[in-house]
Amino acid sequence: MHRGFKQKTTLLTLVCMLVLMIALVGCNKSESGGNNSESANGDWKGQTLKVQMIGNFSMDSGTDPVTGEKVKGLDELKKEFEKNYPGAKVEFIIMPWEGYVEKTQAMLTSGEADVYQMPGIADFAAQGLMEPLQPYIDGDSQFDLDIFIDNQVNGWKALGPDDNELQIFGLPFLGDARFIVYDKQLFDEWGVDYLSDNPTMEEVMDKAKQMTGTNPKTGEKNYGVYFRGDWSSAFTLVNLAEGQNGKWGEGFAWDEVKFNFNSPEMLTGLNWLLEMKKYAPEGIMSNQGNEKWLTKDNNIAILLNQGPGDLVKQTYAQGLEDRIAVVQEFKNDEGVGSLFAGSPIAIAKNSKNKELAWEWMKFATGDFAQKFIFEEQGLMPAVKSAFGWDSVKEVDHLMNPIFKAMSTPYTPRYPWGSSQPRFILQSEIEAALTGKRSAEDALNRAQAESTDWVKNR
Numbered sequence: 527m528h529r530g531f532k533q534k535t536t537l538l539t540l541v542c543m544l545v546l547m548i549a550l551v552g553c554n555k556s557e558s559g560g561n562n563s564e565s566a567n568g569d570w571k572g573q574t575l576k577v578q579m580i581g582n583f584s585m586d587s588g589t590d591p592v593t594g595e596k597v598k599g600l601d602e603l604k605k606e607f608e609k610n611y612p613g614a615k616v617e618f619i620i621m622p623w624e625g626y627v628e629k630t631q632a633m634l635t636s637g638e639a640d641v642y643q644m645p646g647i648a649d650f651a652a653q654g655l656m657e658p659l660q661p662y663i664d665g666d667s668q669f670d671l672d673i674f675i676d677n678q679v680n681g682w683k684a685l686g687p688d689d690n691e692l693q694i695f696g697l698p699f700l701g702d703a704r705f706i707v708y709d710k711q712l713f714d715e716w717g718v719d720y721l722s723d724n725p726t727m728e729e730v731m732d733k734a735k736q737m738t739g740t741n742p743k744t745g746e747k748n749y750g751v752y753f754r755g756d757w758s759s760a761f762t763l764v765n766l767a768e769g770q771n772g773k774w775g776e777g778f779a780w781d782e783v784k785f786n787f788n789s790p791e792m793l794t795g796l797n798w799l800l801e802m803k804k805y806a807p808e809g810i811m812s813n814q815g816n817e818k819w820l821t822k823d824n825n826i827a828i829l830l831n832q833g834p835g836d837l838v839k840q841t842y843a844q845g846l847e848d849r850i851a852v853v854q855e856f857k858n859d860e861g862v863g864s865l866f867a868g869s870p871i872a873i874a875k876n877s878k879n880k881e882l883a884w885e886w887m888k889f890a891t892g893d894f895a896q897k898f899i900f901e902e903q904g905l906m907p908a909v910k911s912a913f914g915w916d917s918v919k920e921v922d923h924l925m926n927p928i929f930k931a932m933s934t935p936y937t938p939r940y941p942w943g944s945s946q947p948r949f950i951l952q953s954e955i956e957a958a959l960t961g962k963r964s965a966e967d968a969l970n971r972a973q974a975e976s977t978d979w980v981k982n983r
Contacts, residue, residue: 571613575882576639578619580626580869583903585618590904592839598902607889614882627944640877641886645869646944647696651684652780656695657873658686662884663694669888674698676933678908681866683938685779692778692938696870697891700899701906703931704761704831704855704864706730711849712827715743721828723927724854727769727798730828731805737827738805746825750805752816753830755959759799760951761865761943762831766795768863768936769856778941780983785976787951788969796958796965802830803959811960820844831855833867834928838921839904852927857934865943866935868908906932946983947976 579600586599604616619639621629627646633639634655650656663669671679678701683692708721716737722729734750741748753762764774772791777783786792807815807826818824820840841850857863871890873883889895896907901917906928912918918925942948954968963971 569613570611570882573613573879573882574615574617575641575879575886576617576619577641577886578621578630578633578639578643580621580623580630580643580645581905582622583618583620585620590839592836592904593843598898602902603890603895603898606894607886610889611882611885616886634874634876637874637876640874640879640883641890642872642874643699643869644696644872645867647682647870647872648684648778648939648941648943649945650872651686651693651695654687655875656684656686657875657877657880657883659694659697659873659884659887662887666884666888673891673909673911675701675908675910675912675929677866677935677937678868678932681868681935681937681939682870696872697887698868698908699871699890700869701908701932702833702868703906703928703935704765704833704867705927705931706853706855707829707832707837708851708853709824709827709849710851712737712741712748712824715741716748716827717742718827720851721853724857727766727856730830731798731802734802734805734828741825749807749815749826751802751828751830752806752819752826753799753802753810754813755799755803755811756813756952756956758831759955759959760948763792763795763799763951763955764940765831765855765864766798767791768858770794771858773936774940774942778938780941780980783941783980785947785973785980787947787976788966788973792969793965796955796969799955800958800965811956820846820850822846824849831865834906836904838924841924842921847921847923850924852924852931854927854931854934861934862936864931864935866937866939868906868932908932942976946979950975950979 584599585601588597588599589595590597600618604618607616608614630642630646630650634642634650644650647656663671678698679694682696682698684695685692686695706721706725710720713720718733718736721733736750737748738750739748740746767773767789770791772789773786775783775785803810809815816826819826819829821844841847855864871887873880873887877883891909893909893911896909896912897915897917899905900907900912913929951972954963954972957963958965958968
């Protein structure tokens, strides 16, 4: 056989083998469903990711106690993630909100999980317990922070033990906000104009006062306003200061934090709450008196400092969609104000599965998981794509102002929001609302005690 022909035949054979190998690799990648080389090569095999979740989550499907409808459990997320990352396994560790700070601290210290739901991220990042995410973001061309609703990323920024500037340690997972809710039917029955989209303190007080007493149409006792005098009172008061162009204080690192708890704006706000208490049920100090809220027999016109919770589900389950409306909490002249709330997710510094944990972070903030938490769990999504979901459009008269509230809070999250100064301020507000101290004395005590706590922490 001719020598040149042999060489050509050998070369042709090598080319065919190379093409076949490339085709096989491509086929494996397509079948795996993965979007990265590790998934394509099966490198997730044997890796188990442990994910901590806080709240009323369940692994299995069940019945929604509000709507009575069938809802899917976290097993739905587990199956979808494991399908996309063959070989990987996900285990959920579910804990209640009660005592979550102490329990999370213990879990982080002992390395029990890889990914955490982390509303108290500022404290844990400062201890060096959380993995900085900027390197993962910079190194992943398939991920873009622009997917999140405005200010959601900034709200969860925190300082590590060696940081001078705020860094990203968590990605928005559960959205949340605070806003004002009112019952249009009661306004109609009393002949009072609806609340403005951005009401002032004066407007809310005037309309609450007008609707306290015997309803002229039903003859039933009505209350103009409801607010919690206990658990959320610190955030209610700080928002009142923001509505007057004040703020809680300044700084983020504990050695730079300075409180303004006894500022003129805070004092005006607390005196406003003392006056508003006259138009509220007697049980506000123990979260009572609002038992008829979101029922057809509702007797409260306005609720302050409300979160989404079961608002949307309960409103529709009770057939109140034409009665309930949402407007903004108090904002400063720049349109900013109110508590930044919700939950980010974060990677533990001591995780041994950080690459897989990052893949979970992307999955949990993608549309599949975000739709799951909204449509199955009734929780708020944190991504802009939600604006176009059919399930959101069906309830957009409630969701649109909620999304606006999510995009205009004070950011970053109050660094003391999950720490002792919050409870110090809350305790002093309670003392003022129950007549144990004057508003001025209560705020001076809150200022002094919180400042001492920071110095001695």
